[in-house]
Amino acid sequence: MLSDLGVFRREYLRNRTGMFFALIFPIILILIFGAIFSGGSNGPVTVYVQNQDGGSQISSVFMNALNSTGVLRLTLVTNDQNFTSYLLAHSSTIGIVIPKGFSQNFTAGKPINVTIFSNPTDSTAQEVMGVTSGVINAFNLKRAGASAVIGLETQTISASNNYKYIDFLIPGLVGFSILTSPMFSMVNISSEYKKNKLFKQLSLTPLTKGEWLTSKVIWYVILSVISFVLMATTGIIGFGAHVSVTAWIIPFLIIGPLFFVSLGMLVGSVTKSVESAGVVGNIITFPMMFLSGTFFPVSLMPSYLQAFAHVLPLYYLIDGLNAVMVYSNYSAAVLDLAVLAIISAVTFALAIRFFKWRED
Amino acid sequence: MSAVEVTSLKKNYGSLQAVDDVSFSIREGEVFALLGPNGAGKTTTIEILEGLREKDAGEVTVLGYDPWSKGYDLHRQIGVIPQGFKFFDKATPREAVSYYASLFGVKVESDEILKQVILEDSSSKTVFENLSGGQKQKVGLALALVNNPRLLFLDEPTTGLDAQARRAMWEVIRKLKSEGRTVLLTTHYLEEAEQLSDRVAIMTKGKIIASGTPEELITKYGSGKRMVMVGDSLEDIFVKLVGGTMEEAGEIRQ
16 A cells, blocks of 8 residues: 555656646635735725715715714715716716705704615625614714614624634635545546556556555545645735644544545546546536635525535535634534544445446 | 366357357466457456456366456466556656565566566656557566566557567567466467467457467468468568567568
8 A cells, every 4th residue: 555655646746737736726826815805804995975965064974974984985976977877887886875955854853865875795785884874873863862872892702813814715725625636636547547447457466446545545635734734834924814723633634635535536436438527526526616615604605505515525624624723613623523524434435335446 | 287277258248249158278388379350359358367357157267266256366476468558657667666566565676677578778767658659568568577477468468569569579478488487468460479379269259269389270271381481571671670680580480
């Protein structure tokens, strides 16, 4: 088995494409995503405003109040413009219209509505509506001569600092690397070796198929550890990521490759050609890549997709890595590990069962 | 004593009778050729003997073992070059021999094995994908010799090789025979069977239709007349010009 590991290691290291996708590509992703989201907070949201009650004192005070929240940066649209056309022309979906008669109605105590234009799919829309509602409530209380009784204060639960996007990105990309590297490689190897009769040849030696598959698992465990060290170092040094690096990570770096090596082998064994193995491998890999919490939290997805995510093995790998690296929630990590261990054992057994070393 | 005993062997693929009631035996120390066109059933037969394919009917014994059920034990005593030998693209011949040696748990000098198959020193450091067809086949033969086998299976060892590479491979096979090894060779090259084999079985459409020494077959099925060529053939000239030996160039075939 160790001899086979040595040969496979040499074969892998002499293949520059494989090495690039295993080690360099995830670091490139960390650098790109880390740079894009390295601002900490996103900064003020630019919002177009049309004050159709322009010139009135109360509408001006209202606009100043919105600006002074620090969350919105107002850009005034003159009243000679069609507001919706203006938004479209400037590729914006967020705007506020203060209607004519705003000040007069406010003073007279007559109801009047401020209109917010927004796109429900835009994540900043909720922010704009929240801030604007807050300012409106404050104005209403002031008009009524009342003051707020219940206040709001925020605290973080992390003992260190606020979470940053990079903190969640590192576990996600570690999972991404553990998925893609062995999966694509094993799908390709198993179908190529079958086509070139290399398995038949190896069956003429004392090497067993269990030993052969285990040596592949060992190789990808080694690769996942190296990849993890490189990615975590890049994230911590390059972008100040706050992640815990503890021994709890190790079981995930072992069981993850075990599962994906087995799955890749299984796909290659049951498909009839190199081409169909590639197609099936992509059909399995790409949804998992994007729906398991690699680049964004699963909680942002619609409920039906969240339910689907819970049947994806990569979800448990990334969730487990998040649990140990970001939240230090080891009981949650144990559950994720248990699920992964069971499906890995089953997949490994199936891979051995369907993997034909020789024809019968 | 028989190294290989085959009795009434059959193998079907659906309605296709790939091997149809084949019987033959191979003595220890002889070179036995299965000669026939493509699709005759030679590879299926040899793979059954190697333990790579299960028979449907008949009896097969190789070095005293049932190849299918006792393949693990048998494989330690045989060497195989499969048809169209392939190996890991990025491995050098030296690395390939070391790998096989460690799998078999034997200590060998890689360079000695490669010298046995006349693989040049420079090419022993070249990765497999960059070797010529003839060199690749020699690597296959080297790997087949790592465990010092008593019996060798060579499935079309010179198919796709040029005349010079084929002659070089013949030299190696003759050397193996002189060492007392038993060889089962499949080929569709008539001259190859005639030059190398002690006995030949002619196979077509799954059946052996004739077997014996080349001389016996020619006497039994020929016209009784023989043409003896003295001097060079075009292949001899080709080999001489491209870099074969003087002995090869002046061969007399009978």
